[in-house]
Amino acid sequence: MSGTRPERVTIVSRLFRPEPGAAAYRLGTLADELRERDYDVRVLTTVPPSGTRIEDDGLDVRRWPVLRDAGGNVRGYVQYLSYDIPLFFRLLCTRSDLVVVEPPTTTGVVSRIACALRRTPYMHYSGDVVSTAAEGIGVNRTVVRILKALERWVLTGARRTLAVSDGVRSGVVALGAPERRVTVVGVGIDTERFRVTEVDSPASGRKLVYGGTMSEIHGAEVFVRAFGRVAERYPDATLLMIGQGVDVPALTELADRVAPGQVEFRPPQPPDVLSREFATASAALASVKPGAGYDFAFATKALASLSAGAPVIYSGVGPMAGIIRDNDLGWAVGYDEEAVAGAMEKALADVPGPGRRAELSAWVECNHSLRTVAANAVDVVDEVVRGG
Structure with missing residues (x-):
């Protein structure tokens, strides 16, 4: 210059x-x-x-x-x-x-x-x-x-x-x-901040993690309702909802009804904390609700969790669905609680090992x-x- x-x-x-x-x-x-x-x-x-x-x-x-x-x-x-x-x-x-x-x-x-x-x-x-x-x-x-x-x-x-x-x-x-x-x-996604993290003592039980904003366009309600369908069959499973947004109060009330004691809400966390949660998750969750004006949106929260080594259960519309499906990065389903519940069961039954997590992280580094x-x-x- x-x-x-x-x-x-x-x-x-x-x-x-x-x-x-x-x-x-x-x-x-x-x-x-x-x-x-x-x-x-x-x-x-x-x-x-x-x-x-x-x-x-x-x-x-x-x-x-x-x-x-x-x-x-x-x-x-x-x-x-x-x-x-x-x-x-x-x-x-x-x-x-x-x-x-x-x-x-x-x-x-x-x-x-x-x-x-x-x-x-x-x-x-x-x-x-x-x-x-x-x-x-x-x-x-x-x-x-x-x-x-x-x-x-x-x-x-x-x-x-x-x-x-x-x-x-x-x-x-x-x-x-x-x-x-x-x-x-x-x-x-910032692959230096979101990365596979070695955890000294992995958490016991099975865990699904949603990390990001919870508002009208995301429709995170589908995950809480779907988890309510599988929670009884997996009493050691936890749904961890991390983030903020206008839907949090309603989601908290819904969780108390459909899966009491198995859903935890936390405020937004820095990338290092999120990465540790993803490192022990059976799967991460991401969604774009159809018809909310964001059908073209790219759900970057999915990239963050993949970069940290968690496969993704993706629900709804947007280009991320095809990317997950085409590259074997998890499960891409419609905006339907039954379909999401089916994906959750598969994820909870097969927690990814270190090799799988490293593979997912490397894919994000190369592509996004x-x-x-x-x-x-x-x-x-x-x-x-x-x-x-």
């Missing part, structure tokens, strides 16, 4: 590591790759939930306190705005050669206005199509129309749009993003490492910064 100073890329996201979530891991690895290529990187994000351990990795991360819902999520318009309004002024006070913007749409709107005032180009990192998802979960039609208009405005103003999959690419192009400016960079995804994204950054 030429010039007397390194180019600065500012990453804008309400979620960033160590807070768990696909976007947080994806953007963290992007920041690492940018720094590897001698960019000056700054991250404008939020203060994570109380008790979260923040590691000092030398990255310039500026955290702002925000409102969170009862589950600890920055989710909902009031919570979004508690981040977005201060963000406007933070961006105005930040020198950047390029800004990388993560949804939601309100953040995109604020970023486009601030970047226009600073005459700074921005890129939009589309992990999904927000307005399509809102429509799928039954948001008011008027609100959806407004969301579509705003999301279109954000996408058309972006110098480039990064899409995580072909499905997302099709969605943003249909919404109005110029096709020539949309690049698919892929989906991956976030390092490769980040390298693809930084190639696009290079083009933009150099005037491409």
